[in-house]
Amino acid sequence: MIGVPLQIGDITLASNMMLAPMAGYCDLAWRITCRRYGGVGLACTDLLSPHGLLRGTQQSLDLARTDDEDQPVGMQLYGSDPAIMAEGAIWAADHGATIVDINMGCPVDKVVKKDGGSKLMCDLPRAVEIAKAVRKALPDSIPLTAKMRLGWDDRAAADGCAARLAVELVDAGCAAITVHGRTTEMRFKGECRLDAIAEVVEAVRTHTGNRIPVIGNGDVTSAEDAIEMIRRTGCAGVMIGRGSLGRPWIFRDCWALQTTGQIPPQPEPNEIAEMIRSFFEMMIRYRNERYAMHKLRTRISWLIKPMNTRAVSCRPLRDAIIHVKDAGQVFGALDEFRAGGLRLVSTSTSSAAP
Numbered sequence: 001m002i003g004v005p006l007q008i009g010d011i012t013l014a015s016n017m018m019l020a021p022m023a024g025y026c027d028l029a030w031r032i033t034c035r036r037y038g039g040v041g042l043a044c045t046d047l048l049s050p051h052g053l054l055r056g057t058q059q060s061l062d063l064a065r066t067d068d069e070d071q072p073v074g075m076q077l078y079g080s081d082p083a084i085m086a087e088g089a090i091w092a093a094d095h096g097a098t099i100v101d102i103n104m105g106c107p108v109d110k111v112v113k114k115d116g117g118s119k120l121m122c123d124l125p126r127a128v129e130i131a132k133a134v135r136k137a138l139p140d141s142i143p144l145t146a147k148m149r150l151g152w153d154d155r156a157a158a159d160g161c162a163a164r165l166a167v168e169l170v171d172a173g174c175a176a177i178t179v180h181g182r183t184t185e186m187r188f189k190g191e192c193r194l195d196a197i198a199e200v201v202e203a204v205r206t207h208t209g210n211r212i213p214v215i216g217n218g219d220v221t222s223a224e225d226a227i228e229m230i231r232r233t234g235c236a237g238v239m240i241g242r243g244s245l246g247r248p249w250i251f252r253d254c255w256a257l258q259t260t261g262q263i264p265p266q267p268e269p270n271e272i273a274e275m276i277r278s279f280f281e282m283m284i285r286y287r288n289e290r291y292a293m294h295k296l297r298t299r300i301s302w303l304i305k306p307m308n309t310r311a312v313s314c315r316p317l318r319d320a321i322i323h324v325k326d327a328g329q330v331f332g333a334l335d336e337f338r339a340g341g342l343r344l345v346s347t348s349t350s351s352a353a354p
């Protein structure tokens with residue numbers, strides 16, 4: 001499956017790489033930032049409350065916002081009531097979703113206390129009932145997918161919870177399954193279990209032939225990791241979350257390594273500064289200045305990281321962005337950086353250069 005674009009239902013993606021939903025991180029501005037580098041077959045909204053969508057709360061509408069450049073897009077719903085989830089799916093279909101995804105992996109209290117997210121892995125009949133209701137509500141042209149973990153805990157994982165659920169979800173009409181190789185109890189700790197993802201891949205393949213793709217997810221932070229995930233699990237695609245936060249070009253790299261055997265040159269610091277500017281501008285355009293300032297401050301350390309080399313530290317740019325007061329000053333700091341300022345050049349390294 002290396003270098004083969006994913007097919008989900010009737011939709012052929014441009015690659016087998018996907019941007020993971022990450023609440024608070026994968027807004028429209030970030031999805032477009034990743035897409036502009038290439039290699040993103042599918043990006044997904046953060047988890048959406050069908051109640052919020054149906055009531056039209058501003059927060060839900062902001063999270064569900066998409067546009068023509070943000071295609072194809074998955075909209076991810078969470079909840080435990082089949083009827084409400086079905087209504088939410090219809091809303092998503094009417095508001096630009098290419099694919100609708102059901103969250104069966106979120107470990108956050110607010111979600112599992114209401115029996116949604118990964119709590120659904122403790123109640124497979126309900127999970128399947130939701131998938132059936134959502135599938136029935138959606139037009140045939142919109143594939144349904146589900147994203148899960150290995151199970152609630154080690155016992156459930158050892159008992160093959162994810163493989164069983166995946167097969168039942170396929171029978172209920174899911175056109176692809178994503179598996180994050182951890183249990184709910186692990187949250188984000190411990191190693192992602194590739195062997196357990198492989199078991200889900202095998203179960204779905206045995207059940208359906210190669211008709212339904214399984215997408216592997218967890219701890220992929222480089223193009224080499226993505227290829228290892230595919231080789232070791234047999235998965236048809238790879239989803240990346242945290243590994244993209246400082247390097248939105250990771251999807252391009254993963255796809256290039258699969259299809260050409262080479263990783264393109266990494267972006268220069270000034271190109272990265274340009275990416276930060278356009279990300280920031282989009283956050284202002286799609287939301288507002290306050291939101292953009294807040295999000296940029298929380299993410300600038302990740303974004304700056306690949307700009308540092310052994311000889312040059314871009315920490316002064318990071319410090320400037322954390323301390324400035326308004327958007328104009330952010331643009332000013334980025335301009336100063338592009339003109340050669342706001343960086344520390346290590347004299348010991350430069351004097352050692354030939």
Ligand SMILES: Cc1cc2nc3c(=O)[nH]c(=O)nc-3n(C[C@H](O)[C@H](O)[C@H](O)COP(=O)(O)O)c2cc1C
Binds near residue numbers: 021046076243
């Ligand atoms: C801050 C954060 C928010 C997340 N939000 C969601 C979410 O809304 N829906 C979802 O299915 N998974 C969510 N996840 C899980 C990721 O999609 C992914 O499964 C997990 O981070 C493992 O992949 P990674 O190692 O590539 O990050 C979130 C993860 C993080 C770190």
